Amino acid sequence: MREFSRLRPFTLTQTKQELVVGYQGAEGAYSQLAAMHHFASAQSPIRCVGYHSFREMLDAVKAGQADYAVLPIENSIAGSINDSYDLLAKTGLFLVGEEFQPIAHCLIGASDVAVTDIRRIYSHPVALAQCGEFLETLEDCHVEAFVDTAMAVEKVKHDADPTQAAIASEEAAVLHGLPILRRDIADHPENYTRMVIVARELAHHEQGVPCKTSLIFSTIHEQGALARCIAIFAEQGLNLTKIESRPKPHTPFEYVFYVDFEGNVDREATQAALRDLEAVTTFLKVLGSYPIGRAGVS
Numbered sequence: 001m002r003e004f005s006r007l008r009p010f011t012l013t014q015t016k017q018e019l020v021v022g023y024q025g026a027e028g029a030y031s032q033l034a035a036m037h038h039f040a041s042a043q044s045p046i047r048c049v050g051y052h053s054f055r056e057m058l059d060a061v062k063a064g065q066a067d068y069a070v071l072p073i074e075n076s077i078a079g080s081i082n083d084s085y086d087l088l089a090k091t092g093l094f095l096v097g098e099e100f101q102p103i104a105h106c107l108i109g110a111s112d113v114a115v116t117d118i119r120r121i122y123s124h125p126v127a128l129a130q131c132g133e134f135l136e137t138l139e140d141c142h143v144e145a146f147v148d149t150a151m152a153v154e155k156v157k158h159d160a161d162p163t164q165a166a167i168a169s170e171e172a173a174v175l176h177g178l179p180i181l182r183r184d185i186a187d188h189p190e191n192y193t194r195m196v197i198v199a200r201e202l203a204h205h206e207q208g209v210p211c212k213t214s215l216i217f218s219t220i221h222e223q224g225a226l227a228r229c230i231a232i233f234a235e236q237g238l239n240l241t242k243i244e245s246r247p248k249p250h251t252p253f254e255y256v257f258y259v260d261f262e263g264n265v266d267r268e269a270t271q272a273a274l275r276d277l278e279a280v281t282t283f284l285k286v287l288g289s290y291p292i293g294r295a296g297v298s
Helices: 030-038 055-063 083-091 125-130 134-138 149-159 170-176 225-235 270-280
Strands: 019-024 047-053 067-076 093-100 106-109 122-124 143-145 164-168 180-182 192-199 211-218 239-245 256-262 283-291
Touching: 019 030, 019 055, 019 083, 030 047, 030 067, 030 093, 030 192, 047 055, 055 067, 055 083, 055 192, 067 083, 083 192, 083 256, 106 170, 122 125, 122 149, 125 134, 125 143, 125 164, 134 283, 149 164, 149 170, 164 170, 211 270, 225 239, 225 256, 225 270, 270 283
Parallel strands: 019 047, 019 067, 093 283, 122 143, 122 164
Antiparallel strands: 067 192, 093 192, 106 164, 106 180, 211 256, 211 283, 239 256
């Protein structure tokens, strides 16, 4: 039997003295905002802990140093975050929730100066790419990639150079007491990052709860192999919402597939699909089943 039949039940309603939630970056990062929103109704106090990298954050969950991690997995503009998918295949952790975090980029300065006085801007590479049209309007200004949006704000505050600025959230500016020089500078106003909530154990939900289930699988390398897998979801009346391919390690130009579909892992239609997939795949793992989130819905 595959891994989906050996998982132990787990529920997010369990209580602890304190829940530790990991995120990548510094205080004020978009991932931290998503963590605070997702766990706002938790029965236990929440402590958010920032980590330097996705891997360090997930390792903390695996080691029991954190209860959950908030992992960005795709953006409505920039697309999939490949590092996140690759890490999910390696860690043995599970997805127990999702959060759609609105991304509203601001230009944050060390002091309240004119935008035309800025000569260097720091931010995460994805944030810089999302603000490309605004950045092109600036003259004599160097753009430099930084590990995290909120960390870029920390740097601007530390350097105290009025010609420097960072692109980050309004919350990061407020946290550090720095002025916002320009708001809503992204190319597209409808900008969301989908964050998945990662835990050590699989979560189960009542069958009436609308859920999304995420899988990883691989197939034999032959004509029609992937088509047979995809057809199974249609046969069971399951709506496929996402498919992503990533290179299979040590096997050049063969791929592992990540799939999201609307369905609760404890419902018969989902179980039937998993049984059918087991027969036509060489590897199959359920990453998790969790309540469906919606962009723009609180």
